[in-house]
Every structure is written in structure tokens, then in C-alpha cells.
Amino acid sequence: MANNKVKKIPKPTYIPKKRGVKTSQPVKLPFIFKTEYSWLKTYKGNDFTNYHKDADDYAKNVTNLVHNFIPAVYRYGEDLFKGRKGTIFDRHSKLMPEDKMRMVEDIVREVDGINLEDDVLDSSSIWYLAVPQGIRVVGYYQTSINTFFPLFVDWHHLIFPNQNYNQADYQKFSYNADVSSKNW
Template sequence: MPEPIRKNIRDINPFADGGKLPEKEIKSSTLPREANHPQFFLSNPDWMRGARVRGGMTTYLKDAEQYAEKIAFIMMTLLPKLMKDWKSLYPNPNARQFPHCHVLNGNALKRAKDIINEIYPDADYSSEYLRNIWQFGFSKGIRLVCGVNDNDEIYPFFVDYHHLLNPDKNYNQQDFASFRYCPKVLADVSDEAFENVRNASILYLSQEKASDLLDEVCVTCKDIVYEMYVELI
């Protein structure tokens, strides 16, 4: 699993060594990180990926409509509240005020690790993020499962859309095992299918047809294309 990378100040500001500043100052449209707010790594491309493991734990959704509803809630309600109330809920949240924000342990931690292993097969549990796994949630049964380090940096692992880490009769009435929707997985399957079709098209070309196509390739590229074709067949 890739660790979040912190850029060197010289990568961010090319004038950090005292070089001449541009004549016209360019103002950033983003605010610097505030002292009482955490840093949330949206750079992880798989934290909203669908996954399913034994025991009924799943992060797949019913359909595109449900996906849109859940993602809108996460981005417009859950994450802003997490940032705003961070110092009140981490590392010692008020259990009455934030009952759904806490470190994971017991069966809930086991279920979380099962999903993490499914999404990230190369998960390294010596990572500071995987040694401190939390869930954050406020309403609607949605729980964000993340690793947190000593610098208040939050690395999202997955979303427990259906409140399955800690099963509850108020949330667990649907047949979640039948859910199959995840845009990320669908995109991966489509890419794989396209690649298979592309390769199959090459494999089933007759040698005569392949030779005709090869004649249309420029001299510079002909040897390269021929080697690729031979390798495939």
C-alpha cells in the first residue's frame, strides 16, 4: 500500500532558496492547513472501491442512485464535520457527543482488516496508519474507516456504507449480499474486457491479413510491431 508522500518545500515553492520572486504575486485559491484541522489524503484512489468478504461484510452499493446519494453525504456533510470538529473527537472523543467516532477493536477491527486486505492485497501492517484504525461517522449509518498518524494525518481505507462493521438491526435489514454496484470496479472490468478483445482480435488474425496490415506500417515501426505480434501468438 502506498504511503502518503509529503512534498519537499522546494517542490511546492521554487523560490524557497531565496530566488527572485515573480514580478506579479500569484494568490492561491486554497487555504493553508490550519493548526486545529487534520490533513485528509484524498489521493488514495481506492478508498471508495467496492469489496466483499466472507461474513457478509461488503462495500458495494445497490445502484448508481444510491452511490450518488452516499457520496454526496460524505463530501458535503461527513468530511466537513470531521474537519470542523476534529479536536473534539480525536484522540479522545466524547462518547455521548460522538458515539460513532472511535478506534476499532475486536470483531469490528477484524472485519475492517478483512476488507482492507481485499482492497489492498499488499497492506503493510507496520504502517503507522494501519496500526491505528478508526471509524468516523455522524448519521445515516455511514462510517468512514481510516488510519490516523501522530501528525493528525488521515488516510482513508474504505467506507462502511451499510453499518456492517458493527451490525445493527436498524440498518441491516436489506440483502446487501446482492449489491454489485461500484464505478471503480466497473471501470476496471471494462478496461480488462477491452484489453482482452484487443488481444483476441490480434490472435485471430490470419497470417495473410496480419502481413497486409504490417505492410501499411512505416519502416521505422515495422520491426517493433512485428515483434509484438510474434510475442502475442
């Protein structure tokens, strides 16, 4: 037969004293990379495309994004957004300059369905995050919650093109991962 005795839990002999919380210091929010929009969606228009050559090219780039770029944003993002130097993002990352905003607004409208002019997003907080020889992500940094929201990826570095580094045939790329993934 089962033992039906209920065991009593003894009271602790040591109860730590509660310490008051200092409210004079602001609470430091952790940095967050929040994927809330359709930021990996492909788009082709005017002088921009983020289509890929083929499925292997797409897989390679997304793997690099997940395994290298996003961890680097977590590691250095807070320093970057606070203007501190000494990160891998220093050389190429920047607040989006005004002369590029029309292009960015058009892409964001198509990719994410957001109108930057009318939406809550403040265009003065649109960032171009870039690592040397790597991925470029355009996104919105919201200071009040220490969060970066990616809006789209500039796989071919076309927001700030450079004839020495851009592939000449990027406009021929036709692999659209959005169409390929609709069966899911």
C-alpha cells in the same frame, strides 16, 4: 513611440521590526483528511460488502460523503481524535476494537492493497468514524502529522451491524463503481 524610462521603486519609509519566534511552544499542525488510498473501491466478501444498489444510490452516497461527512470531519476531527466530547461523531465513532480488526485487515488488504500487520500503519490508530444515520468510514489517524487517512467506507454499517438499522438485502447489491469507472 513608447516611453523607455525605467521607473524606480521608492524605498519604504517604514520597515517593521522582525520579532523573534518563540520555540518553546510546539507548532500546531492543521488537521488534514488525506485521501491517499483507494478508499472508495468496492469490495464484497464474507460478511461485508460496500457495493451499491445502483448508480443513483452510489451517486447519492458519494455526494453525501463529499458535502456532509468530510466537512464534518474537518470541523470536529481534531476534537474527536483528542478525545474531546461534544461532536456529532461522539456516539458512533471509536478506535477499532481488537475483535473487529481481523475483518478490517481483510477488507483493507483487498481494497487498498495494504497489510496492516506488516505495514507502517499502527492498528491501534485505526478509527471507525460515524455520524448518526449516516456514513461510516474506517481509516488511520496519524497523530504526529494530525492527519486522517480513509481506508474504506462501510456504507451499510456492517462492521458494527444492527438488525434494527441494516438493510436486509445489502448482499444482493451488485453495483460496482470501480468497474463502471474503468473507462475513464
